[in-house]
Amino acid sequence: MSGRRERLLVVCPGRGTYHQTEWGSLLRHAAGSDWLVRFDTLRREAGLPTLSELDGEIPFRQSLHGRGEHAAPLIHACALADLLAIDPERHEIVAVTGNSMGWYIALGAGGALAHEEAFTLIGGMGQMMQEALVGGQLLYPWVDEQWRPQWALRRELxxxxxxLHGEEGRALYLSIDLGGMLVFGGNEAGLAALAEALPPRERFPMRLHQHAAFHTPLQQGVxxxxxxxFAELSFRAPRVPLIDGxxxxWTPWSSDPPALWDYTLGEQLVAPYDFTAALRVGVREFAPDRILIPGPGxxxxxxxGQALIQLGWRGLESKAxxxxxxxxxxxxxxxxxEAQRERVVA
Structure with a gap:
């Protein structure tokens, strides 16, 4: 790779990536940085614990740290710390995408929003989702143990x-197409019926803690x-291409900022999020040397990896x-x- 920079496709993480093991990672990588001081000031002014307090002084509790208004900004800040640490002399970010909430992080990472605007959006959406907490999400795999696609099982699911949808007051929808897993969103009646109907498989079906029915029609109120x-939130054309759900x-030379606002605060909230499609477009259109996922976790x-096997990217056929x-x-x-992080930081 000498003589040219490595091409990176950045994939921003969504909810459910900051846990006990990630506690302390934000301060380890970003303590004292100007942007974290500003984020903490905004949190303090809003009467919320700062990110530095949540990541350092307040012992980790899933019931607290997992709440939308805390989890979403923590994940954003951890991802931002990692993205700012990438060595630009050796690496070029050719496109940015994300999973679910990772789309908001991608907007900041790609320059469609300033970092503080992205922080305001992420914190606000996390808080609104938490306060409404309409429905929930359930995760179930459709690949085998070697991550090979089982298309018949997918069709059955x-x-x-x-x-099940519509019977006895049940609401059930596809929420996220997530590599070798499907994330279903629904109301309590729908999720209970689905959990009963799905054949048990290791730790699945898995109910996602403190998650609402994101990316389904149940989020129309939110x-x-x-x-x-966020009517006045000022989107702009991104600096690098963004791949949505x-x-x-959305390219730097052809993006319509009002349309980007409309998608982000419209269709994206109430229609399924196709992470696998975003990844497919990323690897096929931008031919990255590597795919990079910022932290946390x-x-x-x-x-x-499951999505890349489905695509047969570089001949990948299995988990092995x-x-x-x-x-x-x-x-x-x-x-x-940490060992992988060290490969790309300055």
Whole structure:
């Protein structure tokens, strides 16, 4: 790779990536930075514990740190600390995408929003989602143990939610197409019926703690509130291409900022988020040398690996293939893992 910079596709993490093991990682990488001081000031002015307090002074409690108004800004700040640490002499970010809430982080990372505007949006959306907490999410895999696609099982799962939806007051929808997993969103009646109907498999079906039915029609109330609250939020054309939850590319030279605002605070909130499509467009359109996931944690790495196997990217056919490649010369860098982080920082 000497003589040219490595091309990176950045994949920003969503909710559910900051846990006990990630507690303290923000201060380890960003303590004393100007931007974290500003973020903490904004939190203090809003009467909320600062990110520095949550990451350092306040012992980790899932019931507290997992709440939307705390989890979302913590994840954003951890990701930002990692992105700002990438060595620009050796690496070029060619496109940015994300999973679910990671779309908001991508907006800041790609320059469509200033970092403080992205922080305001992320904190505000986290708080609104938490206060409404309409419905929930349930996770279930459709790949085998070697992460190979089982297309018949996928069809069965999607047919199952179609069948259960609407009966006895049940609401069930596809929420996120997440590599080798499907995330379903619904109301309590719908999720209970689905959990009973799904065959148990290791730790699945898995209910996601303190998650609402994101990316489903159940979020229409939150969408309407968000459009009023963030009516003046000033989007701009991004500095680098952004890939949204449909696989649509927003380029620096052809993006319409009002349309970007409309998607982010409209369709994106109430329609399924296709992470796999975003990744497919990222690797096929931008031909990255590596895919990079900023922290916190590395939980998005599995779903990303599963999606790459579905795409047959660089001949990947199974989990064993993927793991062997990761050992040798990792095509996927998870900055939440210190050894991998060191490969890309200045």
């Amino acid at each position: 999607l047919a199952m939610i179609e069948r 969408r309407d509130l968000a459009r009023r609250r 449909r696989g649509h590319v 590395a939980t998005l790495g599995g779903a990303t 293939d993927f793991q062997a490649r990761q050992e040798e010369d990792p095509p996927l860098i998870c900055m939440g893992l």
